[in-house]
Amino acid sequence: MxxxxxxxxxxxxxxxxxxxxxGIKVVARGLRDAGFHVIYSGLWQSPDAVxxxxxxxxxxxxxxxxxxxxxxxxxxxLIDGLHQRGLDHVGLIVGGIIPKADQAVLQQQGVAAFxxxxxxxxxxxxxxxxxxxxxx
Amino acid sequence: xxxxxxxxxxxxxxxxRHGDRRALSRLLTLAREPxxxxxxxxxxxxxxxxxxSGSRVVAFTGSAxxxxxxxxxxxxxxxxxxxxxIGVLACxxxxxxxxGALLGDRCRIAGTELSERIFIRSLSxxxxxxxxxxxxxxxxxxxxxxxxxxxxxxxxxxxxxxTAVRNLADVLVLVLQPQTGxxxxxxxxxxxxVADVVVINKGDLPGGDRTVADVxxxxxxxxxxxxxxxxxxxxxxxxxxxxxxIEKKCAAAHxxxxxxxxxxxxxxxxxxxxxxxxxxPHPDTLPAKTPxxxxxxxxxxxxxxxxxxxxxPPEFSNEAYDTAxxxxxxxxGCALLALNYPDCTKLLGPxxxxxxxxxxxxxxxxxxxxxxxxxxxNIGCLIRWLDYxxxxxxxxxxxxxxxxxxxxxxxxxxxxxxxxxxxxxxxALTASVTVRDVLxxxxxxxxxxxxxxxxxxxxxxxxxxxxxxRIATTAVVTRLLGGSQPQIVNAVSNxxxxxxxxxxYRHAPNTxxxxxxxxxxxxxxxxxxxxxxxxxxxGYPTALTAPRWGFQDVVLGGKPLVVNRPLGCYVMEHxxxxxxxxxxxxxxxxxxxxxALHPQVIGRLDDIDHIVIETHESAxxxxxxxxxxxxxxxxxxxxxxITAVALLHGTVTSxxxxxxxxxxxxxxxxRDRMRVVExxxxxxxxxxxxxxxxxxxxxxxxxxGSSTPRIEVEFPLGHRRRRAEALxxxxxxxxxxxxxxFDVERIRELVMLFDDPDCDKMPIDRFIDLxxxx
Numbered sequence: 001m002x003x004x005x006x007x008x009x010x011x012x013x014x015x016x017x018x019x020x021x022x023g024i025k026v027v028a029r030g031l032r033d034a035g036f037h038v039i040y041s042g043l044w045q046s047p048d049a050v051x052x053x054x055x056x057x058x059x060x061x062x063x064x065x066x067x068x069x070x071x072x073x074x075x076x077x078l079i080d081g082l083h084q085r086g087l088d089h090v091g092l093i094v095g096g097i098i099p100k101a102d103q104a105v106l107q108q109q110g111v112a113a114f115x116x117x118x119x120x121x122x123x124x125x126x127x128x129x130x131x132x133x134x135x136x
Numbered sequence: 137x138x139x140x141x142x143x144x145x146x147x148x149x150x151x152x153r154h155g156d157r158r159a160l161s162r163l164l165t166l167a168r169e170p171x172x173x174x175x176x177x178x179x180x181x182x183x184x185x186x187x188x189s190g191s192r193v194v195a196f197t198g199s200a201x202x203x204x205x206x207x208x209x210x211x212x213x214x215x216x217x218x219x220x221x222i223g224v225l226a227c228x229x230x231x232x233x234x235x236g237a238l239l240g241d242r243c244r245i246a247g248t249e250l251s252e253r254i255f256i257r258s259l260s261x262x263x264x265x266x267x268x269x270x271x272x273x274x275x276x277x278x279x280x281x282x283x284x285x286x287x288x289x290x291x292x293x294x295x296x297x298x299t300a301v302r303n304l305a306d307v308l309v310l311v312l313q314p315q316t317g318x319x320x321x322x323x324x325x326x327x328x329x330v331a332d333v334v335v336i337n338k339g340d341l342p343g344g345d346r347t348v349a350d351v352x353x354x355x356x357x358x359x360x361x362x363x364x365x366x367x368x369x370x371x372x373x374x375x376x377x378x379x380x381x382i383e384k385k386c387a388a389a390h391x392x393x394x395x396x397x398x399x400x401x402x403x404x405x406x407x408x409x410x411x412x413x414x415x416x417p418h419p420d421t422l423p424a425k426t427p428x429x430x431x432x433x434x435x436x437x438x439x440x441x442x443x444x445x446x447x448x449p450p451e452f453s454n455e456a457y458d459t460a461x462x463x464x465x466x467x468x469g470c471a472l473l474a475l476n477y478p479d480c481t482k483l484l485g486p487x488x489x490x491x492x493x494x495x496x497x498x499x500x501x502x503x504x505x506x507x508x509x510x511x512x513x514n515i516g517c518l519i520r521w522l523d524y525x526x527x528x529x530x531x532x533x534x535x536x537x538x539x540x541x542x543x544x545x546x547x548x549x550x551x552x553x554x555x556x557x558x559x560x561x562x563x564a565l566t567a568s569v570t571v572r573d574v575l576x577x578x579x580x581x582x583x584x585x586x587x588x589x590x591x592x593x594x595x596x597x598x599x600x601x602x603x604x605x606r607i608a609t610t611a612v613v614t615r616l617l618g619g620s621q622p623q624i625v626n627a628v629s630n631x632x633x634x635x636x637x638x639x640x641y642r643h644a645p646n647t648x649x650x651x652x653x654x655x656x657x658x659x660x661x662x663x664x665x666x667x668x669x670x671x672x673x674x675g676y677p678t679a680l681t682a683p684r685w686g687f688q689d690v691v692l693g694g695k696p697l698v699v700n701r702p703l704g705c706y707v708m709e710h711x712x713x714x715x716x717x718x719x720x721x722x723x724x725x726x727x728x729x730x731x732a733l734h735p736q737v738i739g740r741l742d743d744i745d746h747i748v749i750e751t752h753e754s755a756x757x758x759x760x761x762x763x764x765x766x767x768x769x770x771x772x773x774x775x776x777x778i779t780a781v782a783l784l785h786g787t788v789t790s791x792x793x794x795x796x797x798x799x800x801x802x803x804x805x806x807r808d809r810m811r812v813v814e815x816x817x818x819x820x821x822x823x824x825x826x827x828x829x830x831x832x833x834x835x836x837x838x839x840x841g842s843s844t845p846r847i848e849v850e851f852p853l854g855h856r857r858r859r860a861e862a863l864x865x866x867x868x869x870x871x872x873x874x875x876x877x878f879d880v881e882r883i884r885e886l887v888m889l890f891d892d893p894d895c896d897k898m899p900i901d902r903f904i905d906l907x908x909x910x
Contacts, residue, residue, distance in 0.1 A: 007236060028238055029238065031236065032231065032234075032236040032237060033234060033236055034234065034236060035231075035234040036236050037230075037237050037258075037260055038236070038237065038238045038239060039239045039242055040239070040242070040243055041243050042244075052252070053242065055157060056157065056256055057161065057242070057256075057257060057258060058161040058257075085158065086158060087158070
């Protein structure tokens with residue numbers, strides 16, 4: 001049920017030249033149905049624009065989906081951008097195709113969690129609820 | 137996983153008022169949850185206070201799928217190209233079952249390239265809320281108060297019956313598409329009756345013109361004047377016309393609002409507004425004889441405000457004039473003392489040997505006669521060299537007395553020009569510039585520099601605060617030269633375009649003597665800008681707010697310059713004099729407290745168990761230091777060191793910072809026993825505009841359980857509240873400084889002058905006569 005509290009807000013974004021948006025759209029609808037406020041950025045966003053969206057939307061989470069192999073370039077840009085704007089409280093989750101070896105490095109840089117192909121919506125919802133910044 | 141964010145409301149409001157987007161963003165969430173973290177009433181009052189601004193609020197409504205978001209996106213692009221700051225609130229439906237929502241408007245509005253000038257916030261609207269998000273009124277007030285020039289609201293497209301938004305917007309735009317319903321449909325559409333503008337979007341589809349005709353027909357009612365237009369958001373057609381129609385409706389609804397901010401994004405609040413030139417322009421400003429800015433409607437409000445303030449000053453208090461006289465005395469005294477330092481004097485004189493000006497401006501204590509620009513540098517450099525006269529502490533620091541460089545140089549130049557060639561002068565200048573005129577100019581320069589320093593911290597972006605000296609000098613000197621308001625705007629706009637010098641020379645490992653001549657350089661540049669404006673050189677009306685290339689976007693990263701109080705004589709009245717101890721200013725009151733304790737403690741040094749220093753936040757941040765101190769500059773910026781030497785010697789002198797004195801092992805033993813704690817009241821009152829205290833309290837505890845009284849000193853000698861007490865010290869300081877250049881008789885004459893308000897009538901050249909060697 002809707003409560004007085006704002007539901008958790010998540011910006012879902014596709015960054016860079018990556019047109020694969022089927023997965024992220026499924027996640028967007030799944031999270032909406034689980035009671036989240038989902039702000040979908042659309043395709044081909046720059047890291048700057050995404051970070052600005054996170055800021056302006058007062059989001060608790062940023063979810064990006066990357067399937068074109070540019071994660072080692074784009075994710076650090078996002079982490080840096082969040083930090084620059086004082087948005088360190090925002091949790092960054094990453095979906096798409098990210099090799100295990102890269103995951104370890106990116107996790108050290110600040111990615112909260114990875115949800116690769118095959119992850120169920122419930123897993124993501126459960127994770128986000130358990131790690132909510134503000135008690136819901 | 138993410139740490140809980142800080143929802144300290146007071147802090148948020150402060151940041152919001154400083155134009156912090158993140159604070160706006162957070163408050164927009166909290167507005168949805170009244171009561172959270174603060175009483176509802178407090179929140180509402182803040183919102184209501186924030187709401188009084190000149191934003192235009194335009195709401196878009198219409199059925200789902202007619203292209204509201206795309207139309208908004210096209211409009212945003214247009215407004216962005218025109219340099220407007222835009223806030224968007226986009227509502228999408230929220231599930232009544234889960235409370236979840238998929239907010240997709242953002243991507244349709246923003247496209248793939250989002251300008252920094254556009255703020256978009258997606259909101260979810262519950263069903264039964266008439267298509268607008270709950271608490272939209274509070275959120276709208278927040279957007280208005282932040283200072284966006286245009287606020288666009290997109291409602292959930294639920295079509296008929298959705299009239300709630302009417303009350304919240306200045307202009308309501310109803311978006312339709314071709315072939316929506318038949319003629320009967322229009323009959324029952326309640327929205328049509330409240331819309332100001334009706335747009336047939338997707339006008340490129342078949343039937344567009346027919347729908348325009350239908351709607352126009354429908355709206356042909358007495359007393360109704362609704363604009364009907366055809367657009368195509370995807371093709372970008374009709375967008376310019378749409379904005380024109382909206383603007384026309386805005387103008388009809390209200391007189392056009394004066395922008396509340398200097399940059400669009402949330403600047404000056406109440407104060408700024410109260411002195412914004414909302415009224416008709418002053419007659420002076422109408423015939424803009426000089427090219428460029430003038431003070432037309434396009435001029436940045438801050439530039440216009442400064443020009444207006446300088447040209448038509450309000451009545452200043454006697455206290456301001458009395459203080460200004462002391463500032464002049466103290467500045468000249470410090471300048472005379474600086475003449476004893478060869479590092480300083482090597483920079484003085486004409487630009488190159490021989491480039492002097494017979495009957496030009498004089499430099500006190502010397503025989504130079506120079507052009508006013510070079511004279512301004514000479515005087516400014518001398519005044520600042522020893523950093524020993526008045527000071528101003530705020531978000532930015534500085535020494536408004538630096539402006540005396542330009543003011544005195546130009547005043548003396550004008551007086552002597554008149555003596556030399558009376559015929560060449562413009563009629564306005566036939567009366568000599570008097571000491572009074574110089575004091576008035578000083579009050580104004582102090583105000584411009586000091587008020588800009590209240591909220592704008594240029595040090596945060598690495599720039600030196602002397603840039604404010606340049607701005608202030610430019611304004612008042614243009615006026616002294618007889619400049620009109622448009623000429624002042626031209627000059628000051630150019631002064632802003634100079635940007636600022638880097639602070640590099642104030643920080644290790646590059647600390648250097650440029651910090652002593654940087655202000656002279658700034659005041660000199662101010663005189664140069666004034667002379668150029670007087671020669672008819674053009675100005676740049678939106679030097680501050682121009683997108684991308686303006687001062688705010690380039691220098692402040694897009695943040696607006698904040699001016700939070702009307703320009704008057706606040707700064708002059710509140711300026712601080714350095715009269716007590718040569719020590720960092722935040723430690724002055726600690727030194728005073730300890731000097732009082734000295735007699736009780738000096739005999740019992742070995743019995744000291746610990747010493748408690750209660751202080752304010754700035755001191756905690758700047759001068760609370762433990763561990764080794766490397767050089768005199770390090771020591772005179774250490775609260776504990778200053779306290780220790782004052783306790784040991786019952787006074788503080790410059791020598792006590794030198795290596796020899798610092799070798800005394802008792803100092804570090806005392807430092808080890810000190811506990812520095814922040815007293816929240818001191819921190820609060822440091823920032824309180826009515827108090828501006830710089831408080832410290834010291835108490836010494838002995839091993840036998842006894843202690844000294846706790847001595848609290850809230851206001852340092854030299855503070856506004858201790859002016860009378862400081863007066864004898866200031867006179868004595870001037871005597872001592874002047875004694876290094878002049879004989880007793882001359883000094884007596886000068887001190888009498890500074891004490892006598894009648895001296896205000898004296899032409900400035902006669903006054904300067906007394907300050908140059910025979």
